[in-house]
Amino acid sequence: MSDENKIPYKIYLNENEMPKAWYNLRADMKNKPAPLLNPGTGKPLTAEELSPIFCEELVQQELDDTTPYIDIPDEIREFYKMYRPSPLVRAYCLEKKLDTPAKIYYKFEGNNTSGSHKLNSAIAQAYYAKKQGLKGVTTETGAGQWGTALSMACSYFDLDCKVYMVKVSYEQKPFRREVMRTYGASVTPSPSETTEVGKKILAEHPGTTGSLGCAISEAVEVATKNPGYRYVLGSVLNQVLLHQSVIGLETKAALDKYGIKPDVIIGCAGGGSNLGGLIAPFMGEKLRGEADYRIIAVEPASCPSFTRGTYAYDFCDTGMICPLAKMYTLGSSFIPSANHAGGLRFHGMSSTLSQLYHDGYMEATSVEQTSVFEAAEQFARVEGILPAPESSHAIRVAIDEALKCKETGEEKTIVFGLTGTGYFDMVAYEKYNNGEMGDYIPTDEEIAASIAKLPKVEG
């Protein structure tokens, strides 16, 4: 089946070929990701300490770095079937437009109303909350994709859903709010006056347009103060990467079906949920010495945690009430320019990916906003999908890699994650269309200032 002519535009697995278990990448890591620490004691957090914040089974998944496969419950698999398997698309039109000998594939996760891969973990987290008999969950959302995904998942399992939405996104994306409301969620712009931490942040930074870190602090406060509620998070955590492994497992199954071996795998990286999910089984092979792949994380130049951050313990939130995670970070007080469009605005990065990057298993690069939108427009015009700004970071680098192949004549196989669609990002596209979009790169001084505020932790 490796005959070039046999590869369709879109490779769909059958429903019975969908993964029956998530893959836990940590099981194959020799250097495990550093544990979450209790900011009060400086000691690794126990399941007991995490349980007031997260659902019990999710705490187990968060802490489990040895079990390689964890079964996907039937209820979640049934929900997955509403929008999965997602297509692996051969970008024939893009290849032709670029006139490149490279073969480009993308795993498209945008064919659902949340518009992104976030639904893969949202439904899992909602399921475990329901199973535990909870009333509801709280969360934050940046670009709005995670909040939408969680609203859909909670509606499906009849759970209450309280979303704190980064204020700049709330204002830029009123329609995202309405999608969440249509699914029955309540949406509050963050920082807000509804929490202690929100009031404090507003007092210190009046007029702030918010950050993911602020919104996390508010959502965690509400979850811990309301009986029957827990907090859920759309990225960064090990449990989220575990759920998102469904992306990579499907990608690998589809490639294997046609005997295709990728040379380069590219994913955008904010907190790391898409990248960690997409690369999981490939990285597993690499860790076990069974195969080699070039793996590239792409982040915005306006929020460059891998490429300009430091590898250290830091708070996951601006309000400094969350656990400490060891990660590449710009400092929890870092807030990217309000002119940065879309998501990928978290100050830190998944501990798992941070460890892998630190150990040299993957590369990272940062790209500027206008060149990202240029790639987005080029992609939209030939591939017929208007991509999310986040996803377009990966498109930018995939195009650049394909153009390098054009120079060298190499027929590399490039796979990238197209995490979602940009239908709720038209304010940003309008800016780009009007030539009003700029690039917002933090100065060395800015980054140094927020890094100077890192908590003092050994390890």
Next chain:
Amino acid sequence: MSDENKIPYKIYLNENEMPKAWYNLRADMKNKPAPLLNPGTGKPLTAEELSPIFCEELVQQELDDTTPYIDIPDEIREFYKMYRPSPLVRAYCLEKKLDTPAKIYYKFEGNNTSGSHKLNSAIAQAYYAKKQGLKGVTTETGAGQWGTALSMACSYFDLDCKVYMVKVSYEQKPFRREVMRTYGASVTPSPSETTEVGKKILAEHPGTTGSLGCAISEAVEVATKNPGYRYVLGSVLNQVLLHQSVIGLETKAALDKYGIKPDVIIGCAGGGSNLGGLIAPFMGEKLRGEADYRIIAVEPASCPSFTRGTYAYDFCDTGMICPLAKMYTLGSSFIPSANHAGGLRFHGMSSTLSQLYHDGYMEATSVEQTSVFEAAEQFARVEGILPAPESSHAIRVAIDEALKCKETGEEKTIVFGLTGTGYFDMVAYEKYNNGEMGDYIPTDEEIAASIAKLPKVEG
């Protein structure tokens, strides 16, 4: 393969199972749809007369009521592969929620950036324009789906695209405009001062929020006054129903694969492009006496051309510069309430569907806006797709039919067309979420007044 357990949530045909020819329903009609008339002479329009308005091959397709199958050119089939075959979805979750013995299927056409089925005809019309060596095309758009689809198609073939967008939609949907601009189209709110007919309509109805009929007049004027341009239309015409037959052909192939025979087929109807496409091969069997199906057209109570219009020759546009078509019409001066959300706001109906309805081959029903959005929300919450207001008309009636089955215990198989997604309709959803949406049903006097202005034509 008729084993119930074997039917997946989503039936995807393989690319090589996609239709290679469109099906021309008119070939099987004993009573052919009445021809377009020249409003000046009252005589059937010839190919020569139509050529200044439409591309030559499209004129042939418009007039051909005898050839049953017309090959889909390879270039169009290649483009189709970017987003087709579209899934036929078994609505297991909706069935469960309704607790109905009915089996519900929907053909989902929203998995592309235009967000609807409109792309099926847009790419065909752009292809023939390119083949003829034209510079560009002009069109109108109501809800914006057709304009977006045409922008995508023109961008693919490097054609200029000028879109006249009904003013109320232009204002309610600024983001639709930006999608079109991202694909390189120019977008003008209609009525505008850029055309003679627009100026005239504005003088007569200052402050009008526009109508599809007005926008058509403007687009036709621009196409006929600019050398190298032709006009294209997203619905109503025979050629459009021909291209849209790909929906029904795929639906039938997918059902046949699993040995499923529908009892009821339901589609929303504005100008008739989706309904005509969805039902084409089923109606063909019915016309040839090979099978029987109940076929239901669903239209908004605010623009009820089938259910409250009259079957007569009328102008296709408000400006009365277009050919006359025999159809169910509310009169070309009828303008639906600005409070009506989404598309389905054309005053008339496809001549082909009008003839079939007149001859008793199908039913029609009208539904009110708030009950449409109620169905939309219910569907979104269980099926995970936030539907377009247009599509939700079909959802409403599909749910009603399934609930009737619940009462009678009948295990009917219901198939409906889910034409698209509502991601650009959140202003309307917001109104619904806030309890501010009303129903806008024209009075008998209103309809009588516009019907009184019908042109006097024999036939």
